[in-house]
Amino acid sequence: MKSIAALQNLVTPWSDGLEPSDAELDAIEAEMPLILAERDLLDAQIMAIDRIPFEVDERRIRRARNRVMAARRDVANRIAGSTGSGDAA
Secondary structure (H helix, E strand, O other), X not given: OOOOOOOOOOOXXXXXXXXXXXXXXXXXXXXXXXXXXHHHHHHXXXXXXXXXXXXXXXXXXXXXXXXXXXXXXXXXXXXXXXXXXXXXX
């Protein structure tokens, strides 16, 4: 029986350029409140998925959704403010 071995090079060779740049890290840091709010919403939804949601669960999910919307608004306002377009549509 013959052994099967990979005869090709790696599909994605390791490179020093795979680390995120400072700009990418800054963008992640700027969106971190949104990421955390979405994680909290997902946690609240997972807690209520296997059972009938109680009033406390519904409030927890509603508050988490409100935090996600507020975080999205803040990120959108930050992006709109950084582009410098102060014109109203």
